[in-house]
Amino acid sequence: MTLLIGSIQLGLLYAVMALGVYITFRILNLPDLTVDGSFSLGMACAAWVTLSGHPVLALFAAGFAGALAGCVTALLQTKFRIHPILSGILVMTGLYTVNLGIMGGKSNLSLVGGSTIFSLIEGLVPGSGGKTLLSLILCSLMILLLGVAFKTRTGLAIRATGDNEEMVRSSSINADIPKFIGLAMGNACVALSGALICHYQMFSDVSSGSGMVVIGLASVIIGEAIFGRRSVTVGLLSAAVGSVAYRIIIAFALKIDLFPAYALKLISAVIVVVALSLPSIKAGFKQRKMRREATNQSEL
Amino acid sequence: MLELIKISKTFNPGTVNEKRALNKVSLHLDPGDFVTIIGSNGAGKSTLFNAICGSFYIDSGSILLGKRNITAMPDYKRAYDIGRLMQDPMKGTAPSMTIEENLALAYTRKASRSLFALNKTDSEYFRELLASLDLGLEDRMKTKVGNLSGGQRQAVTLLMCTIAEPKLLLLDEHTAALDPATQQKILKITMDIVSEARITTMMITHDIKTALLLGNRTIMMDEGEIILDIKGEERKGMTVEELLTYYSKERKKQLLDDRILLA
Ligand SMILES: Nc1ncnc2c1ncn2[C@@H]1O[C@H](COP(=O)(O)OP(=O)(O)OP(=O)(O)O)[C@@H](O)[C@H]1O
Ligand SMILES: [Mg+2]
Numbered sequence: 001m002t003l004l005i006g007s008i009q010l011g012l013l014y015a016v017m018a019l020g021v022y023i024t025f026r027i028l029n030l031p032d033l034t035v036d037g038s039f040s041l042g043m044a045c046a047a048w049v050t051l052s053g054h055p056v057l058a059l060f061a062a063g064f065a066g067a068l069a070g071c072v073t074a075l076l077q078t079k080f081r082i083h084p085i086l087s088g089i090l091v092m093t094g095l096y097t098v099n100l101g102i103m104g105g106k107s108n109l110s111l112v113g114g115s116t117i118f119s120l121i122e123g124l125v126p127g128s129g130g131k132t133l134l135s136l137i138l139c140s141l142m143i144l145l146l147g148v149a150f151k152t153r154t155g156l157a158i159r160a161t162g163d164n165e166e167m168v169r170s171s172s173i174n175a176d177i178p179k180f181i182g183l184a185m186g187n188a189c190v191a192l193s194g195a196l197i198c199h200y201q202m203f204s205d206v207s208s209g210s211g212m213v214v215i216g217l218a219s220v221i222i223g224e225a226i227f228g229r230r231s232v233t234v235g236l237l238s239a240a241v242g243s244v245a246y247r248i249i250i251a252f253a254l255k256i257d258l259f260p261a262y263a264l265k266l267i268s269a270v271i272v273v274v275a276l277s278l279p280s281i282k283a284g285f286k287q288r289k290m291r292r293e294a295t296n297q298s299e300l
Numbered sequence: 301m302l303e304l305i306k307i308s309k310t311f312n313p314g315t316v317n318e319k320r321a322l323n324k325v326s327l328h329l330d331p332g333d334f335v336t337i338i339g340s341n342g343a344g345k346s347t348l349f350n351a352i353c354g355s356f357y358i359d360s361g362s363i364l365l366g367k368r369n370i371t372a373m374p375d376y377k378r379a380y381d382i383g384r385l386m387q388d389p390m391k392g393t394a395p396s397m398t399i400e401e402n403l404a405l406a407y408t409r410k411a412s413r414s415l416f417a418l419n420k421t422d423s424e425y426f427r428e429l430l431a432s433l434d435l436g437l438e439d440r441m442k443t444k445v446g447n448l449s450g451g452q453r454q455a456v457t458l459l460m461c462t463i464a465e466p467k468l469l470l471l472d473e474h475t476a477a478l479d480p481a482t483q484q485k486i487l488k489i490t491m492d493i494v495s496e497a498r499i500t501t502m503m504i505t506h507d508i509k510t511a512l513l514l515g516n517r518t519i520m521m522d523e524g525e526i527i528l529d530i531k532g533e534e535r536k537g538m539t540v541e542e543l544l545t546y547y548s549k550e551r552k553k554q555l556l557d558d559r560i561l562l563a
Contacts, residue, residue, distance in 0.1 A: 153408055156397075156417035160405045163394035167402075170353075170392070171460070172379040172409040 005128055007251035011244030012135035013196040014219070016142050020066075020189030021216030022239040023146070027232065028182040029162035030077070033088030033213055037095030038069045038187040040209035042194025044102040047109040047204035055116050059195050066191025069095060070183035077183075078176040099206050108205040116199035131200075138196065139240055142189065147233040149185070158182045159232065190216075211265045218268045219243035221275040246271075301500045302329040302468055307351055307361030309524075321347040323524040324361070329468075329500055334515030337504045338543075344524040345504045349470045354378045366467060380409055383461030383499075385454070385474040392457030395446030399437060399456055400426055402445050406460035429459050433489055451482035455489055462493050469494065471503040487514075508540045522551055 017039060024032035042062035049058035069091060076087035103109050121130040149155050160168045161178040168175045190212070198204045223242025227234055246268075254261060309322040321344045329335060337345050351358050354375035362371045370378050386392060393402050403426045404417045411422060423441070430438040433455050437448075445453060454474060461469060471490065475483040491514065494501050505511050511518050518535055520528035520543070527550055530538060 151417060152415050153404075153417045156401060156405055157408070159397060159401075160394045163396050164391075167392055167394055167460075168405070169376040170379045170384055171406045172376055172464070173405075174374075174376045 002128075003251055003255060004248065005132060007247040008244055009128075009132055009135045009200070010197075011247035012132075012139040012240070013200055014193060014215070014247065015139045015240035015243035016196060017190045017193035017212060018216045018219035018223070018239040018243040019142055019146060019236055020186040020193070021213065022220050022235060023182060023189065024186035025217060026220060026235060027150070027159055027162050028179065028186070030084050030179070030183070031088070032070075032073060032183060032186060033085060034069055034073045034091045034095075034183070034187055035088075035190050035213045035216060036209040036211065037092035037099070038066045038190045038209070039194040039212045040099045040204075040206055041065050041069055041095050041102075042191030043198040043204040043208060044099040044109075044206065045191070046195030046198040047111060048102050050111055050114055050116060050199065051109070053114075055114075055120065055199065058199075059117065059192060062195035063188040063192040066194075067184040067188040069191070070185070070187030071180055073187070074176070074180040074183040078179055096206065103204060103206060107207070108203055111198070111202045111204070116202065117196075118199055135196075142192075143233075143236050143240055146185070146189075146236050150232045154178070154181060158185075211268065214265070214268045214272055215246070216243075218271045218275075219246045221272060222246055225275070301331045301333065301366065302327070302352070303364040304328075304352075305362045305364070307358045307363060309347060309351055309356070309358050321524050322351060322358070325524070325526055326361075327519070327526065327529075329502070331500055332498050333517055334494065334501045335503070335517045335519060336511035336515045337502060337519050337521060338506070338508055338511045339521035343521040345521050346472055347524070348521070349384065349472055349502070349504070352378075352468070352470065353382055353384055380464070381467040382470065383464070383466040383468070384470045385457055385461050385472065387473040387476045389450040389453040389457065389477060392460065393445045393453055396444060398442050398444055399430070399448075400441040402456060403429070403460060403463060407463050410464040429463065432492075433459070435485075451478050451486060454478065454486055458486070458489060458493065462497060462499065465497060466499060469499045469501040471501065473504050473506065476506065508543055512538055512540070512543075520547065522547070527551070 017035070021032075021035060024030050024035075042065065045062040045065045046058040049055075049061045073087050073091045076082045076090060077084050082090070100107065118131050118134065121134045124130065125133060150159060157168060157173050158178040158181060160171075161175050161182070165175045168178065194209065197208070219242040220239045221242065222245050223238030223240070224235075226241060226245070227238035229235070250264060250267070253259060253267075259267065304325055304327040306324040306326050307322055308320070308324055311317070311319040311321055325348065337348075339345050350356060352363060354370070354373060354377075358371065362369055364370065365378070365381055394405070397405070400418060400423060404411075404422060407422060407426075408417075426441065427438045430441065435452055435455055437452060437456065445456060448456065454477075458474075474490070475486050478486060487510070490503075493499075501515070503515065512535065516535075517529070517531040518538075519526050519530075528543075528546065
């Protein structure tokens, strides 16, 4: 039971990251690899601000820093015309140094003894119920906020840019602007998630962002397997549910010693590969079946 | 309305692939003009539209729209006053968004400021516009555009191009990818919209008969130049055969194009 509750809590906190990945990968249709860097960035910022005594401000600082990182990636992609994948990798690499700098040159920082948003809520609602409640509230709030944001004119322009950039330009909208806003939103979510995880586990580690893109994608894909690909609001919700499902699956697989803890990233990668290759594998099977039927018929 | 002054464009200059696609083209359009453009493949018709829209910057010359010099203006700013329809029905719409959302995006530039993209007043307006197409699309506003047929998509794109009352409408073989019956329908819708809003229009077509029938002026392009520009009585008396003869005499070659021969 504690295992289940723990993975639901983690799932809800990581869900915010999955929302960010959903925005860049699915809505904006951009393979944004900044995510790995901006997750650690969120952690580092949160740790720093929290240690100076402002745990709630820490979340906003992290989100703001993430948005900034997204803007840098957008700048490289649009104004400097660097390939989207490379733009993300460049920013992610640069952020490694930035993150170390924020943490004062140390590769990890402990928050033990300080107050976090979770220690604050435990003062109000004792037990693990408070943590679950807070995670749920924060995650739902983000879904709601983003759901509304994508119904605004700017939100519509972001969606259209991911769908058909040419059409956005011919509607007299500078398509670079939706890209900036979308990448900022996505990375703000990712960094916020990093901040939440930092508070949850009471420490910040500079390398904990590595592989986040793949975990985020895996969550999005699991969510789509459950809900199908529908409207944006359903998509956001399904990314969050996917994240929780992912954490539960992983927790139980680890529990029954299905694989060692260090296999996590490989498993995530395999989930994404299988999900992405499924359509072409299916098509291949269908074709082979059709060919077999065709030869059978010609033999008759 | 539109004034092109000696515009030129050379692709891949200084390489073996150097191609002079526009050669000092000058053209003046009056408000309300409907110009049809003909010419063989590679004549530079689409390149002329690209130059006007700002898909690339021209090498020399200048482009004036209304009273404004738009030569150095980026494409999305020009799009405020220029609507453009391509041959490919897939190009003008966002497939995973609904009809309503597509129209709302296109309407952004002229709509009254509102936070949300979809609202009652605009939706009513979109419904009216869709109803005027007479394709039954007004009852399918929540359908994703990707699920529409090519003709339906092109009709929606036509609305999107004209919804913001552009000063200039550019139609680049916008019916060529459709079947003959749908072609006629889209052409009729085009003429209705254009004549109602009196939008200055340029239309590229490979069908010379249509080119002489529609609009008030016809120009013929070849090798990046305008080689014929007719209107009024001269145009009224012109036949398809005469045009073809003029072309082969002028350019010392046949206007060889299967689409034209079929027409
Ligand atoms: N982006 C480009 N780069 C290089 N060459 C180009 C480019 N665009 C057009 N051209 C060349 O310019 C010439 C004119 O092309 P354009 O597309 O304007 O012809 P068109 O009159 O529209 O022909 P069609 O009837 O086949 O559409 C062609 O020789 C073409 O190869
Ligand atoms: Mg063309």
